[in-house]
Amino acid sequence: MAWNIWGHSLPEMETWITSHGFPKFRAKQLQDYLYRRYIFSFDDMTQLPGPMREWLKENAVLEKPVIMSHITSNDGDTTKLLVKLSDGSLVETVCMHHVYGNSICVSTQVGCAMGCIFCASTRNGLERNLTAGEILAQVYAFRELFDAPIHSIVLMGAGEPLTNYDEVLRFIRLVSDPGLLNISLRNITLSTCGIVPMIDRLAAEGLPITLAISLHAPNDTIRNRILPSSRHFKIEDVVAAAHRYFKKTGRRVTFEYILIKDVNASRENAEELCRLVGKMNCHFNLIPINGTEHIKLYPPSWKDVKIFQEILEKHGKSTTVRRQMGDEIQAACGQLKRRYLEKK
Ligand code: SF4
Known part of the structure; x- marks a missing residue:
């Protein structure tokens, strides 16, 4: 063959x-x-x-994905590609153009089994894992399109990277290979829903990559509603695994927290979140949800976002509020693919 x-x-x-x-x-x-x-x-x-x-x-x-469609936001800050794999599967990948360089967000699976309520990629469940080469090709697709240097890689597109562990690790090693893209491991972020044993396995690899954990809630009740797959691990155990990751690698963990009005964005939620993580050295990335036509979930007001942030900072937590990039190009996970399939 x-x-x-x-x-x-x-x-x-x-x-x-x-x-x-x-x-x-x-x-x-x-x-x-x-x-x-x-x-x-x-x-x-x-x-x-x-x-x-x-x-x-x-x-x-030479089996390399083909670009089916690409779209750039009006401000030029975000470009999204829909690529077709050799078996006809479609995956999305996003490039965020920052002043310090391009950051590429790659998919690691076709579809996803995790079931996050705000995510279009999970509607049909997990179809299959991507190979390391297929993940790498998403990065090269942008490289060919823009011929511009790539500063960082974020494994935050469709899929749960830690359930495609071997191919994801192979991809990380390839993309950081001096003979290929030579991306610094410190500029690679892997985002997970918090699969506790796999976080420990990743920590043992000794790679100085950043771990981002989708927390999205201050307790199990809210978290199980937003992220159904999280019922397999208690939220305290996820936070403990993040702490072990920091102790083992020296890399501060980022907690991703999607802010959803009337679900997880109240003052009480912020206070409970601070009690949950205690004195742990971590960072919170607060993301007001992208309201879309497919989900009936809405972001809190900007004033409530700031109040949430201030409570975390008052407890000594480092925070950022992520810019909502590319709303008009459907930058949220899975939506360009959904649109494309609907048109077909
Ligand atoms: S947000 Fe990520 S982990 Fe959650 S369902 Fe979508 S692709 Fe899967």
Whole structure:
């Protein structure tokens, strides 16, 4: 069977190339074509000898997702892509253009099993895991589109990364590989719903990546309503796992907290949240929910957002309120795909 040459490290490419009788340095040339020059036709890889190009055409394939649609917000700050994988599955990926560089938010699964009430990606459940190469290709899709440096990667698109652990770890190693994109591990953020044993496993890897945990509530009752999959782990256990992650890696954990009017955004909720995390060194990213036509959930007023933030800060917590980027391009998870399928 033909080997998919996309999505491998240099040592993996060298092993494959030399096992078929070609000199080791040809692997580096192939990597340069794919990841520096974006040349994807074997015929155009003219530094490779003709017989090798013919052999590649018979024994290798290049299965890379194709961009189906892309849309940029009016302010130019956010671009969203819908890409089609080789089996026809569709995934979304988002690029946020910050002054310090581009930040790419990738999907790690087709669909998602987690069931968050505000998320369109979970409507049809989990379809399948993405391979490391398919996740990597989302980053390269933007690279080809803008030819601009990429500053950071956020694993926060469709899917729960820690339930696709091996391929996600492989992707993190690939994207930080000096021969590929050379993204600093410190500029990679993995977002999880809080799967306790997998957080401990990730901590043991010794990678200085940032962990973001979708907390979204100050207690189990509210959390189970917003994030049904969270019933498997008590909220205190999730916070304890975050604390262990910090102690093991030295990396402060970010708690993501979607603010939803009349659900989790009251003064009492903020006070209870402070009691839950105690003196732990952590950061809160407060995100007023994007109201959309598909869900009947609304953000609190800006005044209530500020009150919530002030209570956390009064208790010594570091906070940010995330800018709502790209509302008009449906930047929230799963919505571009949903629109595209509805049109079809
Ligand atoms: S928000 Fe993330 S974890 Fe939750 S359902 Fe959507 S894709 Fe899954």
